Amino acid sequence: MPLLEVSNMTHFFGGLRAVHAYNLEIEPGQIRGLIGPNGAGKTTIFNLITGIYDPTEGEIILDGETIKGREPNKIASRGLGRTFQTLRLWRHMSVIDHIKLGRYSKLDYGLPGAFFSTPRRLREEEKTTKIAMDLLELVGLPETADQLVTNLPYGAQRRVELARALATEPKILFLDEPTAGMNPEELIDMMKIIREVHQELDLAIFLIEHRMKVVMDLCEVIQTLDFGEVIAEGTPEEIRNDPKVIDAYLGKEVSV
Amino acid sequence: MPNKIKSAGKKTWGTITSRFKKFRSNFRDVPLISWLVAFGVTVALEIFVGQALARMVGLSKPPALFGVALVLDNPAKFLSAIIYMILVYALPVGVIAYLTKGVGNQIAKWLLQFPLLLTSVVHLLLIYGVMHYWTNISDYRLLVARLAMISIIVTLSLNVVNGYMGEFSCSHPGFMALGAYISSIFTVLLFVTENRFGDALMPAFLGPFMFPVSLILGGFVSAAGALLVAIPSFRTRGDYLAIISLAFMFIVKSLFENLEVVGGARGISNQPDYANLATIFVWTVLAIWIINNFVRSTMGKALNAVRDGELAASAMTVNTQKTKMVAFLFAAFWAGIGGGLFAHVIRYINPGTFGIRKLAEVLAMVYFGGLNSVTGSIVGAVGFSLISEALRPLDIFKWIIIPIMLILIMIYRPTGLIAFREFDVAQLFQPKEKQEEEGVDHAAA
Numbered sequence: 001m002p003l004l005e006v007s008n009m010t011h012f013f014g015g016l017r018a019v020h021a022y023n024l025e026i027e028p029g030q031i032r033g034l035i036g037p038n039g040a041g042k043t044t045i046f047n048l049i050t051g052i053y054d055p056t057e058g059e060i061i062l063d064g065e066t067i068k069g070r071e072p073n074k075i076a077s078r079g080l081g082r083t084f085q086t087l088r089l090w091r092h093m094s095v096i097d098h099i100k101l102g103r104y105s106k107l108d109y110g111l112p113g114a115f116f117s118t119p120r121r122l123r124e125e126e127k128t129t130k131i132a133m134d135l136l137e138l139v140g141l142p143e144t145a146d147q148l149v150t151n152l153p154y155g156a157q158r159r160v161e162l163a164r165a166l167a168t169e170p171k172i173l174f175l176d177e178p179t180a181g182m183n184p185e186e187l188i189d190m191m192k193i194i195r196e197v198h199q200e201l202d203l204a205i206f207l208i209e210h211r212m213k214v215v216m217d218l219c220e221v222i223q224t225l226d227f228g229e230v231i232a233e234g235t236p237e238e239i240r241n242d243p244k245v246i247d248a249y250l251g252k253e254v255s256v
Numbered sequence: 257m258p259n260k261i262k263s264a265g266k267k268t269w270g271t272i273t274s275r276f277k278k279f280r281s282n283f284r285d286v287p288l289i290s291w292l293v294a295f296g297v298t299v300a301l302e303i304f305v306g307q308a309l310a311r312m313v314g315l316s317k318p319p320a321l322f323g324v325a326l327v328l329d330n331p332a333k334f335l336s337a338i339i340y341m342i343l344v345y346a347l348p349v350g351v352i353a354y355l356t357k358g359v360g361n362q363i364a365k366w367l368l369q370f371p372l373l374l375t376s377v378v379h380l381l382l383i384y385g386v387m388h389y390w391t392n393i394s395d396y397r398l399l400v401a402r403l404a405m406i407s408i409i410v411t412l413s414l415n416v417v418n419g420y421m422g423e424f425s426c427s428h429p430g431f432m433a434l435g436a437y438i439s440s441i442f443t444v445l446l447f448v449t450e451n452r453f454g455d456a457l458m459p460a461f462l463g464p465f466m467f468p469v470s471l472i473l474g475g476f477v478s479a480a481g482a483l484l485v486a487i488p489s490f491r492t493r494g495d496y497l498a499i500i501s502l503a504f505m506f507i508v509k510s511l512f513e514n515l516e517v518v519g520g521a522r523g524i525s526n527q528p529d530y531a532n533l534a535t536i537f538v539w540t541v542l543a544i545w546i547i548n549n550f551v552r553s554t555m556g557k558a559l560n561a562v563r564d565g566e567l568a569a570s571a572m573t574v575n576t577q578k579t580k581m582v583a584f585l586f587a588a589f590w591a592g593i594g595g596g597l598f599a600h601v602i603r604y605i606n607p608g609t610f611g612i613r614k615l616a617e618v619l620a621m622v623y624f625g626g627l628n629s630v631t632g633s634i635v636g637a638v639g640f641s642l643i644s645e646a647l648r649p650l651d652i653f654k655w656i657i658i659p660i661m662l663i664l665i666m667i668y669r670p671t672g673l674i675a676f677r678e679f680d681v682a683q684l685f686q687p688k689e690k691q692e693e694e695g696v697d698h699a700a701a
Contacts, residue, residue, distance in 0.1 A: 050571060072570040081571075088568035090561050092628065092676050100554050101561055105573035107554055111582065114555040115546045121553065128554060168573050 001064065003028045003204050004049075004080075004172055009058030011048055018044045019228045022058070024206075026172060031198060031205045033215040035239075036225035037248055042208045043085055045225070046174055050082050051075040063171065077105035081170030083161045085177045085208070089149045095160055096145040099132035100125075102167025135163040138200070139193055155186030159193065166197065173197075175207040179214055187214070194218060216240070224248065285688040286353045289367075290360030292382040294352035299389045302344050306393070313339045320394045324646035357688075364687035375685050384537055391533060399601070400645050402533060405540040406597050407637035411621040412547050412630060413590035418619075419627035419675075420551055421583050422563030427485055427501035428591050428618050430508035433610035434481050435474035435592025436599035437512060440524045442470035443600070450526045452519065460528075467530040471539070471596040478592025479585040481508070486584045490577060505615065512607040523606025524599075531600035539597060543590055548630045548679050550586065559583050560628070617644075620662055626672030630679035636672065 006024040010017070018041050026032055034042050048055045051072040060068045067075045076082075081102075089098060107128065113121035136142045139159040144152060149160055158178065165173060178194065179187045191214060198205055209215045215222060216236040224232040224239060226248040232239055239245055306318040313336040319326045322345075323337030367375045391398040410428060417425040445453040447463040458466070485504045489497040513521050550556045558579045561569035570576050599605045617640070625636015643661075647654040665672065 052567065052570075071575075072567075073573050073575050076571050077573040084568065084571075088565045088571075090564035090568065092564060093557065093560055097554075097557050101557055101569075101574065102572045104554060104558055105575075109553075109555075111555075114550050114553045115586075117549050125554065164572060 002026055003063060004206075005059075005061045006049060007059050007061075009045075009048060009055050009060065011044065011053060011055045011057075017228055019048065019055075022228075022230060024223070026204050026206060028171070028204055029198075029202055030221070031207070031219050033219035033222040034206065034208045034225060035210070035212075035215055035222060040225040040248075041228040042225055043176060044228075046082065046176055046208065050080060050174060073105070076168055076170075079169065079171035080174065081165035081168045081172075082174035083158075083165050083176055083178060085180060087157055087161060089157060089161060089164075091148070091150045093149060094146050095136070095141065095149050095152070096129065096132050098149055098160055098164045099135055099167045100128050102164045103128045103131065106169070132163075132167060135166050138166070138197065139163045140189070155182055155189065158182065158186075158190065162193065162197070166201065170203065172204040172206065175205060177208050177210060179209065179211055187211070191217065212240075282354060283350075283357075285361065286357040287360045287364040287688050288379060288685055289364055289382070290353050290356045291349075292379065292386060293356055293360065294349045295386045296382065296389075297352050298345055298348045299386055301348055302393065303389060306344060309343060310340060313343075315340060318344070318393060320396045321400065321642065321646050325649050328647070328649040361687040364685060367685070368687070372682055372685075376681060379685055380541060384534070387537070388533060398533065400641065402531065402536050402601050403598075404638050404641035405536045406594050406601065407618075407621060407641050408540050408634050409543040409597070410591055410594040410618055411625065411637040412543060412633040413587040413594070414618055414622050415625075415627065415629070415633045416547060416551065416559070416583055416587040418622055419629070419633075420556070420559045420563070421580060422560075423580070423584075424495070424498040425485075425501045425584070425587075426498055426615055426619075427482070427504040427508075427588075429610040429612075429614040430501075430505035431478040431481060431588040431591035432595030432598065432614065433508050433512060433605075433607065434478040435471070435595030436605050436610070437518060437524070437595075438474035438477045438592070439467075439470040439596030440527050440599045440605060441518060442473060443467065443528055443530065444524060444526060447528055448526050452524070463528055464530050464535075467535070467600070471593050474596040475589040475592035478595070479589045482585045482588030483581075486581050490580045490584070505610075505612075509607045509611055519606070521607060523604065523609075525604040527600045527603045527605075529600070529603065531597050536597055536601070539593060543593070544630065544634070544679075547586075547590065548681070551630065552678060555579075556583075620658070623672050624662060624665060626669075626675035626677070629672070629674050629677045631677055632672055632674035635674055639673075 002025040004024065004026040006022060009019060009022040011019040022045060024032075034045065036042050044053070047053045049060055049067075051067065051070050051074070054069050058068070059066060062075070062078055062080060065078070067078060067080070070078075093101075107124055109118065109121040109124050112118060113124070133142065133145065136145060139162055141152075141156055141159055141163070144156065144160075149157060152160065162175075162178065175194070179190050182190060194205065194207075195218070197203060205218075207215075207218070219236060222234065222236055222239045223230050224242070224245045231244045231248060232242045234242070302318055310316070310318045315326070315333065315336050319337055319340060323333075323341055327334050327337050367378065387401060391401045410432065414425065414428050417423055441453075443463065443466070444450065446458045446466065447456050447460055449456045481504070485497070485501050489500040512518060512523075518524055551559070558569065558574045558576075561572070561574055562576050562579055566576050569579075595610075602609075621636045621640045622633065623636075624640050625634070626632025644654070644658065647657060650657065669675075
C-alpha cells in the first residue's frame, strides 16, 4: 500500500483550473520529484495536499486515512512535513525555538504546564531541546542554536527550515524548491543533507525543483507538470528524453 | 570658526559620555541584592532624617514623587528639590550599592546553591520591604505605588495580545470593567452593609479571604467576555479584531451605564479596603510569574509563530486557532484581575472610568515599554504611571507632553524601550561578573 495516495485531484481558483485530474502514489522511503515550467501549478499541488487549500475534487489518503479537507496542522501532525519555496521563518525567534516549535503537537503538558512551571513541563521542554539539538546537528548547524534566525546566511536559513520540518516527525517530507537561490557550494551541501536525512530517518520525500541536476541526481521517479496536468512521468532518464517535456520547457519548434 | 566650535563641542560631549560610561562601569558588577539593600538604606534615611533634611534645603516636607510635581508647581524650588534628591536618593544609593557589591556578589553566589524559589523569595521580600517603607511616608505615594502595580498586570496582559500575538486589541478597559464590577458586586454584596445591596451576608472577617475568590470570578467573567470577541474576530486576520474589540469596550461601558441594578452611570462605591500594598504585590508577582512562564514555553512561543507567519505555524503542527483563543482569554483574565484590584483601591467605580482614556493609557504603557517583552511592560507600566503622576500639576498640558514623548519613542524606538527580550529570573538574581567592564575599557582604549 502506498504511503500517500492522491487520486483524481482537481482544483479551481474561481474559473481557473489550476490542477486537473492529478494522481500521485508515494511508497515509503521513495524520493519523487515534481518539475514543470513557472506557473504550472507545482506549489498549488503542495498546498492542496498539505491542507492549505481544499481541493475541489479528488481524494487524498495518507497512511490509510483520508486527509482531504483537514486543517493544515492536523495533516502536519499526521506525518506530513513541509518546507516553503519562499522562506517562511519567524523573525524575532531563535534557531532552537524554531525547531522546538516543530514539536508543538508532541508536547503534552497542556495549559497547567504552560502557566506554571510544573516538573512535567520542565522534563518535556528539556527533552524537546535535546531532540532539537540533535536535528540541528543533523543539518550541521549546532553552533547557531541561540542566534536569531534572521542573522544566518541564506543557505543556513534553508537548513533551519528543513530541521524545523523534520522536528514534526514526518513520514513523508515535502520540499518546495529546497535549493532555490543557493550558490553552488550551498547546493552541494543541501543535496548531501537531503540524502542523509533520507537515509537516516527513512523518509519518503516529494520535492519540487527547478535545477535539473538536483532532480536528476536525487529522484527515483519524476513527474512533469504543465498547465496543471501531468504530461510525463518516469525515471530521470525517461524524462530527460521525453519530447513533451522538452516542448513544455523550450517551446515547440514551429516549421516555417 | 564654526567648525572649530562644533568640533570642540563634539570633543567635550565625547569626554562627557566616555566619563559617564566609565562611571557607569563601576556599577556593572553590582548585583540586584546590593541595589535593594542600598534602596533600603535610602528609605530608612528618608524616614529618619528626611523631614529635617527637607526643612534644611527649604522644603516643607519630603517630596512625594521625586520632587517633579513640586518643581512644576513652584519652579523656584528647583534647586532645593535637586539637592534633596541627591542627598537622600542618588548619593546614598550609589555609594552603598558600590560599597556592598563585594558582599552582595558573595551572597548572590551563596544563594545559587539553593533552589531558585528560595532566592526569588529572598529578593521579593527585600523588594516588598523597601516598597512598604517607602510608601509608608505618604498616602499619595502608597496610592501611586498600588496603581502602578495594577498597571503592570494590565499592561503585561495586553502585551500578550498586542505584542506576543501581534494582533491589535482595544477591549482591555472592557475586560477591566467586567472584572471590577463582578468583584465589587461580590464583595459589596457579601461583606458591606449599604443602601444598594442591603445588609452584609457574611461576617466581615471572612472578607479578605474571599477577596481572591471575587477577583478570580471577575477574571473568569472577563475571559467569557473575551470569548464573545474572539469567536467572530479570529476567523480572519487583520484589522477585524481591533474594530470588534473597540466595539466590545463601548458595549460593556453602555451596558453598565444602563444597568440600574449596579448603579447605572453613578457606579458602585463602598468597596471594602482589601487591596492593600501586600495583596496587590502578591497578585502582581503572580501575574508576572505566570505570564512569563506562558510566553517562554514552547506553547507560548507558538504565539510569536502565529504573529510572524501563520501559514508556517500551521504547517509546523501549531493549532493556530486554539493558540490565539487561549492567549486572548488568558489576557482578558488578567485584565479582569487588574480591574478587580483597581476597584478595591479606588473604592469607587463607574462606567466612565473604563472608557477611551483608560484604553489610551494602557496602550501607551505597552508601546512605551516595549512589545514582546515582560521587562518592557514592567518598565512601561511603572514609568508611565510615575510620569503621568509627576506631570499632574500641568493639567491639560500633560496630555500634550505625554503624546509628544510617545511620538519620540515611536520615531527612535519603534517597538518600545525594551522590546523583544526574554525575562529570565535566574539571570536577574545572579552575581554579576567583572567581565563586562573589561569589555567597555577595551572599547574605550
